[in-house]
Amino acid sequence: MYTLSEENYLKSIYRLSQQSNFKITPTAIAESLKNNPASVVDMIRKLTDKQLIEYDKKKGVKLTPVGLKDAVLIVRRHRLWEVFLLEKLGYHWDEIHDIAEELEHISDATLADRLDKFLGFPEYDPHGDPIPKANGKVPKPYSVTLADLKIGTNCRVAAVKDTSSSFLQYLQKLDIGIGTNIKLLEKITYDNSLVISINDKENTTVSQKFGENILVD
Amino acid sequence: MYTLSEENYLKSIYRLSQQSNFKITPTAIAESLKNNPASVVDMIRKLTDKQLIEYDKKKGVKLTPVGLKDAVLIVRRHRLWEVFLLEKLGYHWDEIHDIAEELEHISDATLADRLDKFLGFPEYDPHGDPIPKANGKVPKPYSVTLADLKIGTNCRVAAVKDTSSSFLQYLQKLDIGIGTNIKLLEKITYDNSLVISINDKENTTVSQKFGENILVD
């Protein structure tokens, strides 16, 4: 149906549309895919011709209903495979993303639904991201970050925004995973560092960037 | 490591080297991959440069030790995924080959071994083909076909040579699968058709071609 590149662009545009309200520009897409804006312009033309996106210099790139539906299905496959890799094959949560980047492109009409069933219809992937349903409905993702909380609040780690190995391995070192209980004790005025207590244990200080990449419940 | 095309060529050359002693020519490879001999000549040059094959006009194409090792690993992945698709996701044996053709190219150092373990280290894939071991050893495949048997012999279906949907669906209709018991009752002299009894049930006549594509134990 789609080429590998087309799918990666669709997914990238979808992700950008989810993670903020900024205009989706060729440069933004180029950054997210780590390629050249000139290449992006070419692909924008191609996807526009295929009626998967619309591009307006003022409004930026938008997925059409068809483009959105298919982007969501790719994300669905990605997240289901991540669950499989972690739960069935015993990978750690910092190893699964790159493999799922390849698996998500396997095209078979019933594969995702069978995998979904096999995994017991999981709601969230191992990073706390919601898994789109077979009908294309996407459960609402978590949106409040650790950095948004008021001093003294207790919370549960629900998801991570950054899925890079370095961030996930740092979390592992701090004994933080999905479900971990965190209490925000103090915000350092100087640089917005956060003093937290992890699972009621001794205090730890983390950066603002760190706090902004943890979604809580 | 390798491109999709390189992997498909390696696998194709490996398969040709397994299924007969004929010289592996550009034309033979072209047929097996359904593409043009001219394209094959290009790729032979490329794989030769990479020292994965050797090509001699007299002897044809041969895999080098490195090429052989990697071809076997691709086949290993293919067959393991076939087991997964059948046993875990509930596909039928005529549906799995094409999906495994895509899955076999997922490259991750430990994926095949984890999958192998998850599946309980299966010896054979759903078509009866032996699954190469992690160390590259390939169990000996079955080699005696139904057409090779003497009249009156009883046998167990061990593997199928042809994995096309049409053949597998025909087998399904006849209630023949891996493990089915077959007794060869008669060979029709005229066209080598075979009269067989399936699981001791009523007699059926099948073609010579059919008999040559069933491997027995």
Add this chain to the structure above:
DNA sequence: ATATAAAATTAGTCTTAACTAATTTTATAA
């Protein structure tokens, strides 16, 4: 309003992996 910087676009190049058409080499049959 104008200068400057950033973003978008165009033009042209490259690589991979296919193809067709033409040619050369090798095998086969009369």
Add this chain to the structure above:
DNA sequence: TTATAAAATTAGTTAAGACTAATTTTATAT
């Protein structure tokens, strides 16, 4: 042995999807 057919190879083309460099458009700051 020679004619013919088949196979292999070469030459040239195409398409996708990336790139760089140059240019044009748009945004931002003085």
